[in-house]
Amino acid sequence: MIKVEGLSKRYGRTLAVDNISFEVQKGQIVGFLGPNGAGKTTTMRILTCFLPPTAGTAQVAGYDVVNQPLEVKKRVGYLPENPPLYPEQDVEGYLTFVGKLKGLRSAELKARIDEACERCAIADVRKVIVGKLSKGYRQRVGLAQAIIHNPEVLVLDEPTSGLDPKQIIETRTLIKNLAGEHTIILSTHILPAVEQVCEQVIVIDKGKLVTIDSLANLTQRVQGAEAVVLEIEGRDDTLDAAQAQRRLELISGVSRVVLQEAARGCFIFEVLGQAGRSIRAEVGRAVLDAGWRLHQLRPAARNLEEVFLELTKGEKETGSGDDK
Amino acid sequence: MRNIWTIWRKELKIYFVSPIAYHLLAFTAVVFGFFFTVATAIFVSRGMQSMRMGTMMPMDVNEWVIRPLLMNISVIGLFVTPMISMRLFAEEKFAGTIELLMTSPVRDLEVILGKWLGALTLYASLLGVSAINLALLFFYGQPDWKPILVGYLGLLLQGGCLLAIGAFISTMTRNQIVAALITFDLCLLLWVFDWVSAYEFAGWARVMSYISVLTHFEPFAKGVLDSKDVLFYVTFIFLGLFLTARSLESLRWRA
Numbered sequence: 001m002i003k004v005e006g007l008s009k010r011y012g013r014t015l016a017v018d019n020i021s022f023e024v025q026k027g028q029i030v031g032f033l034g035p036n037g038a039g040k041t042t043t044m045r046i047l048t049c050f051l052p053p054t055a056g057t058a059q060v061a062g063y064d065v066v067n068q069p070l071e072v073k074k075r076v077g078y079l080p081e082n083p084p085l086y087p088e089q090d091v092e093g094y095l096t097f098v099g100k101l102k103g104l105r106s107a108e109l110k111a112r113i114d115e116a117c118e119r120c121a122i123a124d125v126r127k128v129i130v131g132k133l134s135k136g137y138r139q140r141v142g143l144a145q146a147i148i149h150n151p152e153v154l155v156l157d158e159p160t161s162g163l164d165p166k167q168i169i170e171t172r173t174l175i176k177n178l179a180g181e182h183t184i185i186l187s188t189h190i191l192p193a194v195e196q197v198c199e200q201v202i203v204i205d206k207g208k209l210v211t212i213d214s215l216a217n218l219t220q221r222v223q224g225a226e227a228v229v230l231e232i233e234g235r236d237d238t239l240d241a242a243q244a245q246r247r248l249e250l251i252s253g254v255s256r257v258v259l260q261e262a263a264r265g266c267f268i269f270e271v272l273g274q275a276g277r278s279i280r281a282e283v284g285r286a287v288l289d290a291g292w293r294l295h296q297l298r299p300a301a302r303n304l305e306e307v308f309l310e311l312t313k314g315e316k317e318t319g320s321g322d323d324k
Numbered sequence: 325m326r327n328i329w330t331i332w333r334k335e336l337k338i339y340f341v342s343p344i345a346y347h348l349l350a351f352t353a354v355v356f357g358f359f360f361t362v363a364t365a366i367f368v369s370r371g372m373q374s375m376r377m378g379t380m381m382p383m384d385v386n387e388w389v390i391r392p393l394l395m396n397i398s399v400i401g402l403f404v405t406p407m408i409s410m411r412l413f414a415e416e417k418f419a420g421t422i423e424l425l426m427t428s429p430v431r432d433l434e435v436i437l438g439k440w441l442g443a444l445t446l447y448a449s450l451l452g453v454s455a456i457n458l459a460l461l462f463f464y465g466q467p468d469w470k471p472i473l474v475g476y477l478g479l480l481l482q483g484g485c486l487l488a489i490g491a492f493i494s495t496m497t498r499n500q501i502v503a504a505l506i507t508f509d510l511c512l513l514l515w516v517f518d519w520v521s522a523y524e525f526a527g528w529a530r531v532m533s534y535i536s537v538l539t540h541f542e543p544f545a546k547g548v549l550d551s552k553d554v555l556f557y558v559t560f561i562f563l564g565l566f567l568t569a570r571s572l573e574s575l576r577w578r579a
Contacts, residue, residue: 048427082419
């Protein structure tokens with residue numbers, strides 16, 4: 001459905017996107033992952049025909065973004081990072097305007113507005129002026145705008161940014177429900193957002209493609225060894241960190257223990273296991289045996305920064321091998 | 325064509341939902357009302373004067389009242405066009421809605437024409453407000469309506485010209501105030517360029533006088549419909565819209 005080959009985009013002297021190639025199959029949800037400034041937005045803008053590429057080609061729904069932009073635009077719904085709203089219009093007026101721009105007319109337009117409102121849960125604010133809506137509602141109106149013409153491809157730039165946790169969950173469910181009929185590309189720099197929604201992940205950094213993989217493979221590659229976060233407290237304020245750390249390191253299967261925080265007799269450690277070994281049960285038993293109070297024991301959530309370190313580390317090592 | 329209509333409607337809606345349109349309508353009503361009062365008062369007092377002197381000079385409403393008033397509206401136009409045109413693209417760029425327009429299956433030209441026509445419609449409604457005053461003259465006298473019509477056609481063409489320049493300036497910035505200032509500067513220069521013709525007759529002065537928007541309005545105010553002036557305005561509009569299109573296209577490349 002989307003085919004990108006050797007895509008590059010240069011702004012003056014900076015290369016925002018550097019020779020990226022990937023393909024997205026029909027009906028897939030693909031997460032576009034990268035830190036700020038990685039080139040996510042630029043790539044999405046090229047796919048939506050907002051910007052022309054400097055080099056390379058991109059095809060969306062079988063049409064070239066440079067040579068057949070009108071055909072591409074008809075088949076793409078786009079939610080930019082800031083929802084493109086006119087604060088003076090009411091929600092219905094806005095959706096009518098966008099629907100007409102996308103080529104919908106009369107009865108069909110009405111039906112599509114009803115459906116988009118229902119799907120994005122904005123039916124209760126249809127008559128409200130857009131400028132008076134909360135951030136969460138604005139985001140949903142933006143999403144409604146993107147799906148108004150029932151496009152084959154949806155491009156969503158940071159659809160959950162700036163939302164509160166409840167709204168994030170709602171938006172995620174909404175996006176999941178949209179999958180199947182639509183091919184979706186969404187960008188984010190928050191890993192959980194991808195975990196819950198996407199089947200395929202494209203990681204880019206500094207304009208370069210780092211990896212394309214399914215989410216399961218990716219997490220496995222990154223998390224070769226189990227890591228847990230452990231918070232303990234001594235029974236009578238006599239526990240010191242070094243002592244506890246030593247004791248934890250002795251547990252079988254543990255490779256490394258890192259003290260993360262110490263406050264008022266409480267310690268938070270990150271305990272890393274050896275590759276392929278499950279250590280949670282062992283750690284739990286050791287804590288009880290030592291007579292410490294156990295405050296929490298949970299798998300360490302890998303955030304994107306770590307994934308990046310992990311993913312880009314490999315490249316750097318092979319790339320700068322002769323330094324060593 | 326339908327896209328132009330869609331964008332035209334949206335533009336007008338935004339003008340008339342925000343205070344812009346109402347402010348401009350009120351401004352025109354007050355300022356032009358003042359000009360009208362003064363012009364008619366002078367006309368009446370002159371009439372009285374000539375009656376006292378016993379000399380019944382022929383007094384023509386068209387020449388004494390309407391023509392100077394049309395010139396006045398032309399000047400008011402210089403002030404209101406930047407206020408109308410400043411938001412055309414600058415606002416969309418600032419709010420990010422330009423991304424919506426440029427990723428919708430709409431041609432750039434349709435966006436430009438829709439916006440320009442929307443601005444022109446608001447400008448025309450301002451002319452409408454001024455026409456209410458002139459309509460009063462028909463209750464008390466028999467002014468010739470044809471020169472008035474020609475005058476208004478000239479005003480519309482002049483407005484279209486300045487709005488096309490304003491649209492072009494508005495594509496170059498995200499800041500509406502900056503767009504308004506630069507447009508106003510240009511409008512003012514195009515207006516006063518003509519003054520060099522008062523003392524200088526060399527080629528460059530003729531060129532300056534020629535590109536002055538005002539030079540080409542004067543015949544319209546007299547009720548003279550000259551194809552060379554119409555052509556000047558139409559060419560000017562084309563040039564302005566062409567530059568707007570180029571500038572909008574360059575946004576994609578420069579982003």
